Amino acid sequence: MKKIINFLTFIIKIVKPPQFFAWKTGIIISFLIWVIALFAVGELKNILAFLSWLFLIIGTVWFAVENPLMVSGISISSWLPGGLICIFMFGSLSNQIPSIALVIWPTASGAIAVMREFVQPGAKFKIPPPRVCQKLLILFLSHVLISCWLQFNFFIQNWLQRYPSLLADDFSKSTFVVKIEVLSKANSRGAVILNSMESLLKTQINEKPWSEVEKWRINASKNIQILGEQAKKQLPSVEENAMWKFGEVFLPSNSGYNLELLVKWQGLGSMPDGYHLKKSCKIIPVSRLAPTRPERLRTTFREQRKDIRSTKSRFVRRGGFPATAASTPAELAAPSSVTLSQVQCGPVSDRINGQPKIAKP
Amino acid sequence: MLVTVLPLRAVMFQLLFLLIAISVEAFIIQQKMILTRRVSIQYAASLNLLSTILGWLIFFFLHPLLPLDWQKQLINFILFGHFATKSGLPLVIIFFDLGLFTLLIFLLILVIEFIALELLMNLKSISKDAQFNGQIISQSDSGEKKSVRRENIDHYLERNKSKSLFIANVYSQTLILIVSFLIQKI
Structure with missing residues (x-):
């Protein structure tokens, strides 16, 4: 007390x-x-x-x-x-x-x-x-x-x-600032854009009939631009998004095509001519055994039903049978192979100084 | 975990340049204006601090107002130490622009320091030194009328003040320019 x-x-x-x-x-x-x-x-x-x-x-x-x-x-x-x-x-x-x-x-x-x-x-x-x-x-x-x-x-x-x-850039020439990195490295957002472009590309032309790839190839550069814009929309929108530009190099190889996805950055950074990032992809035809006849019939039947449902008409059969159904008897008899496309992509490259020289095939 | 960019070099170099400027200007002011060492160092320090701060303020207000292309050039210069040269622009024009810009900054600093010195002297007149100065001159021309002499003394002081401040600034800025060039090269 x-x-x-x-x-x-x-x-x-x-x-x-x-x-x-x-x-x-x-x-x-x-x-x-x-x-x-x-x-x-x-x-x-x-x-x-x-x-x-x-x-x-x-x-x-x-x-x-x-x-x-x-x-x-x-x-x-x-x-x-x-x-x-x-x-x-x-x-x-x-x-x-x-x-x-x-x-x-x-x-x-x-x-x-x-x-x-x-x-x-x-x-x-x-x-x-x-x-x-x-x-x-x-x-x-x-x-x-x-x-x-x-x-x-x-x-x-x-x-x-x-x-x-800019955080991924090299600040050693600056007389104003120093870069401080503790236990981690900043990445250029170009790599993120390239990765999401890859997945978008795969949804478009992976595991698709080869003819679709050929169709896609004709408008390749336009398609890539669209892909890039879609990829940018998945990122948080900041002012720099407008500065990323896209390009591609589309070359035939001994099997299929070599596609290089490019993202280009110019205007800001330690490299006066900007830089670009690269991701090499291979699009190759893969032959698969075509589905057996009953299976194929089932799928055609399903497609037809879908077709009918979409037109909402019980009586009109638009387009008749799909092309696969109207095949020659010889093809129906033997299990034939179908060429599908396969997209394989490598990792994103480091930052490459300068702008890419795009070689037109 | 943490990646960031801090303006530590800017702070360091600013301190260095301030020290250079203050020491050079204080020395010249002391010589030209017949002040004590302490007073001249104080003057030089406050003038330089003031002009630096006003320079920062001008930068902060102007930068967001600049066209986007200029903003990017400035960002390039501050963060990466180069101007992204547009391929069309020849190097001569860029150097000319830089020279013009340096001259502009120099004049700006000079004007700010003139005004600040005027204010400082009014605020706490260096009466003792002025009298001391006046005596020297009055000894040399004692034949004239008092009022005329007074005017002459004022005029002389005024001219002396601006001249010495100008010379002091030329010396210190030149030195700073040389040092910053050396830093860029290294």
Whole structure:
């Protein structure tokens, strides 16, 4: 019991302000108002929270003015109320601390550090002598300069959000920035685009009759452009999406075709002529045993039913039998083979300097 | 886990350039304007800090307003240290543009520093030094009327001030230019 009383008196001794006008008073008032605000409801709660913030800021500013922790002539303690003011001004709007609060922070702290010289004990205003004024100006300006650097940093982050593929680039030539990589590497989004192009390509011409591939080949470059636009739509839309361009190299090989999917990037980055990424694919004909006759009949029957359903007419048989059904008796007799296409793709290449030279076959 | 780009080099080089500029300008101001070393260093420091900050502010306000192509050029320069040359543009024009740009920045800094110095001197007049300066001149031409002399002194001080600030800036900016070229080469 005695121990508890001793402890309480110790706490009171610490907490109790030496006089009525002291920084501790402000913080105690702030704390009390906050406790009240916990039980308040509605509009009153907001007002009390506001008052609590206000007294907290007054208390900390007072603290910073009264006992600055000086480190080589610069008061450190002004950074606390400076930060509180910034959170109060900009953070209360949304729960997240916006970048502007961080940018203003050094300036606010500088202002508080300077303010210290303008206040005399007893809360009187005074103008310091010119010699000190000059020093204060330099102190304040250097704080503002730190704010400028922070703002510059946010500028760069903004660029990287607009053009995320820049992160994969090489920053070693820059005189402004350094790249920091911890345990991971950034990838160019071109690789993502190429991979989704591959899967889209497979849905179009993988495991399809060879004649479809031939048909697709005639409009290959246009088809690739469409593929690319579709692939871009699957990505989160940022400004850089418009900068990715597509190309292809379509060459016949001894079996089937070699298709190189290309994504090209130009305009920004360490390479003046831009770069491109490449993914090589092979489209080869594979002969499969054609389905046996009953199976084939079943499929034709199914197709016909589908056909009929789609026209919504029981009597009209459009197009007659499909071509497969109207085959020669010889084909029906022997199990023949059907050539299907098969698409095989390799991995995405590294960034290749310059723009690709597209060889027209 | 974390990939980011921080402008640490910019901060480092800015500190270096500020130190160069402040030391050179303080030395020249001290020589030309007959001030104490402490005062001249303080002047040089506050002038340079102010012009740097105003330069940043101009950059922050102008960059979003620039046409997109220029913005990209600037991003290229800041992040990758080169201007993406459009194939049509000859190199001479680019160098000419760069030179013009440098001159513009130099003039801008000069104007800002002139105005700032004027304000500083009004704010806390360096009366002691001015009187000291005036005495020297009044000794040399003591025959004239008082009012005329006063005007002459003011005029002399004014010219001396702008001239010394100009010379100080030329020296410091040239040095900074040389250093930045060396940095680019290395």
